Amino acid sequence: MSKVSTPPLGTILFFVSLVGLALPLGLSNATCQILGAVLLLPFVWVCRRQAWVGAIVLFWLVSLWILRRNPADGNVWFQFMRSGAPLTMIVIFLVSYDTLSRKFSSVLSADRSISTRLMKGIVYIFPALQLIQVVAFKAGIPIANTVLFSIGDNTRVFLPQLFTSLMLVYFGVRSNRITIVGMAAVTILATGSKSAFACFVLLAFLALFHGKRLGAFSGRLFTIGIVGFFAIGTSALVLDRAHDYFRSDFSDITREWEISYAKEAFSADVTSVLFGVGVAKPLTPGALTEDPAWFENSRFDIENAYWSILAKLGVVGFGLILWLFSRLRMSGVVLALYVIELVVSLGSGYTFFGNFDGAFLIVWAALIEALLRPERRARPLTEASSHRSGAAAV
Numbered sequence: 001m002s003k004v005s006t007p008p009l010g011t012i013l014f015f016v017s018l019v020g021l022a023l024p025l026g027l028s029n030a031t032c033q034i035l036g037a038v039l040l041l042p043f044v045w046v047c048r049r050q051a052w053v054g055a056i057v058l059f060w061l062v063s064l065w066i067l068r069r070n071p072a073d074g075n076v077w078f079q080f081m082r083s084g085a086p087l088t089m090i091v092i093f094l095v096s097y098d099t100l101s102r103k104f105s106s107v108l109s110a111d112r113s114i115s116t117r118l119m120k121g122i123v124y125i126f127p128a129l130q131l132i133q134v135v136a137f138k139a140g141i142p143i144a145n146t147v148l149f150s151i152g153d154n155t156r157v158f159l160p161q162l163f164t165s166l167m168l169v170y171f172g173v174r175s176n177r178i179t180i181v182g183m184a185a186v187t188i189l190a191t192g193s194k195s196a197f198a199c200f201v202l203l204a205f206l207a208l209f210h211g212k213r214l215g216a217f218s219g220r221l222f223t224i225g226i227v228g229f230f231a232i233g234t235s236a237l238v239l240d241r242a243h244d245y246f247r248s249d250f251s252d253i254t255r256e257w258e259i260s261y262a263k264e265a266f267s268a269d270v271t272s273v274l275f276g277v278g279v280a281k282p283l284t285p286g287a288l289t290e291d292p293a294w295f296e297n298s299r300f301d302i303e304n305a306y307w308s309i310l311a312k313l314g315v316v317g318f319g320l321i322l323w324l325f326s327r328l329r330m331s332g333v334v335l336a337l338y339v340i341e342l343v344v345s346l347g348s349g350y351t352f353f354g355n356f357d358g359a360f361l362i363v364w365a366a367l368i369e370a371l372l373r374p375e376r377r378a379r380p381l382t383e384a385s386s387h388r389s390g391a392a393a394v
Contacts, residue, residue, distance in 0.1 A: 094328070100366035333368050
């Protein structure tokens with residue numbers, strides 16, 4: 001009677017860390033960010049040999065804060081951590097991307113059937129848990145972990161790790177797993193986000209044309225057709241908002257208002273152009289809202305990652321981030337990562353600041369990389385291979 005193996009502690013930690021924010025616990029945005037930082041710590045430990053890079057980033061950010069601080073604002077340390085901690089983890093994971101991918105590969109190739117099934121099943125478990133949250137939110141059941149949502153009509157909801165759902169769309173289409181694509185599509189379309197919807201379409205077609213094999217192509221085309229029909233039938237909010245955006249000559253008043261303040265901060269002086277104003281200095285007067293926490297945070301946020309980085313970190317910081325992304329070894333998954341960062345950054349500054357979605361995206365990309373990589377397991381020596389070895393020796 002064979003002994004049933006149990007997954008090691010490391011695999012359990014990885015699993016919990018990757019799905020933790022998808023559990024329907026009704027958490028607020030602030031709680032999600034604290035929990036997100038804790039859940040990422042096991043991956044920081046995996047990358048501990050490269051973690052010194054994060055220390056350098058923190059030192060740089062502290063130096064900028066000292067140089068550009070606003071003593072009259074008592075909230076600067078909170079805002080420093082709110083923007084500085086996600087950016088630091090993003091830098092650590094970018095530098096350690098290959099290390100993360102190899103670690104996931106070793107877990108997937110280990111001779112532990114439960115560990116392998118657990119990590120392979122996570123691509124179904126995560127979108128399923130998010131699907132439960134979206135359905136519950138629409139039904140008025142308060143169990144969704146919300147980053148942002150529409151008050152009163154329950155039409156829009158942003159769940160933590162939206163970028164992960166986008167990466168799962170790429171994985172699902174490329175591997176012909178229509179269930180994953182469908183579940184992730186619900187989470188993405190529930191946001192009503194134009195940039196997320198555009199990214200969804202681009203990633204689907206990017207995965208569709210991967211490989212050029214006729215059988216796989218037809219399977220992916222079928223997947224795209226089903227999900228496309230589903231999207232058109234259920235995402236009236238996204239399509240309506242996109243239609244309004246096109247009719248208004250590609251204009252978004254709130255975003256343009258925030259960008260104008262970011263441009264003003266960026267061009268204030270030579271130091272601002274080179275190094276920005278830091279991550280703990282207000283950039284705008286704040287959004288018009290009755291929520292005091294949202295109002296306070298909105299003073300530091302720009303709904304465009306490009307101008308957010310330039311205003312906070314200047315040309316030097318912008319260039320360093322570009323350099324870190326350029327160091328990644330090109331693959332289909334890395335290309336999908338580039339698409340998500342480039343497209344979503346047009347309509348959100350949260351890819352780098354304000355929450356840990358950007359850091360989780362890189363970790364999930366490393367996992368998807370390992371899942372799509374051909375297995376390199378050390379196979380036992382078979383009788384046929386023994387004969388070949390003997391023949392070669394002769």
